Amino acid sequence: MGRGRLSAFDTMPSQADAIIAWAASELSSRDRTQTDIYEEFVTKCEQLMKEHRGELEFCIPSFSAFNRYSLRQARLTRLRSQTRDIVAAISETFDAKESDDLTIITAETIKSLVLHLIAEGGEKMLPKELMQLSSAVRQISQAQNISTDRRIKHEKQYTKQVSDAVDAVAKVKGMTVETAELVKAKILGVEI
Template sequence: MGRGKLSAFELLPEACDGIVAWAASELSDRDRTQTDIYAEFVLKCEQLMQEYRGELEFAIPSFSAFNRYSMRLSRLTRLHDQTRDIVAAIAEKFDAKESDDLTIMTAETIKSLTLHMLADHGEKMLPKDVMQLASAMRQVSQAQNISTERRIKHAKQFAAEVNEAVDAVAKAKGMTAETSEAIKAQILGVRT
């Protein structure tokens, strides 16, 4: 079973990748109308052909092809947003450690899926597909960084609470500073 007829966007030359990425970004922002974005898209394509002075000729996708591309992009964006909302809702039900574990598991799954997609379809993937995969990988990395930052924050908060509690007990019980520091070191696993 073949892939079927290539879309107008799939037929664009590599030189148009930046313009397609720009259009995808503009459509995702939802700040402008699709008609305005399409008009600028056409202008950018025409300017690109002029820069190549006849050495690069291609058919500019029609407004209906642009609309289909926009709808496909919108579906993917909606699916991505829904997935993010689901993961956020699940993460709220876990404590910090479980949430970090979930983030790591999700990140590794997305990384694995991305590598499989590249291995299976890398040669057939369009630049915009690669851009979306790169965006997903960047977001996974950001999620892992946030997870790490949260762990560090909780560890610092725990250490501060331990220090405060041990100091209060030490003062109330008349312990020496050396004993207090030894207790803190045992609880926090830090050598003083």
């Protein structure tokens, strides 16, 4: 199956990438109207062409093309926001281990969703959208690492607390060092 017709944004030169990224950011923030953003977008594109003194000419996307781009951006932003809200709400009810498991499940779900989005609409996606999806996968991987680090930190704290408690009881009860280490190993589930 072919890629189909390129959108007006697809035909813009790479020199306009910063302007496209700016527009995406402005649309995501929802502080201004789409019409205001489009007017500034056109101005920025015209300035870019003027700076290149005739060596860079391109068609500025129409308002309707900008509107379609805006709708795609809104859909992606809403999806990311909903996913973030769901994960935040659910993760508050879990301890470190459960939260780590939830992060792994969520990360794999999001990675699958990204692959599905690319498979279903990849030929129609703008390079910027693909880059944003790639960034989302990278951020999910980073979240997995942070979650794992937090779980490891929690386990170290727990191990230290158990060790300190057993050492304190061992002193009071007169246990040998070997007996105290055996008790620690049984509590922590470690083979000696």
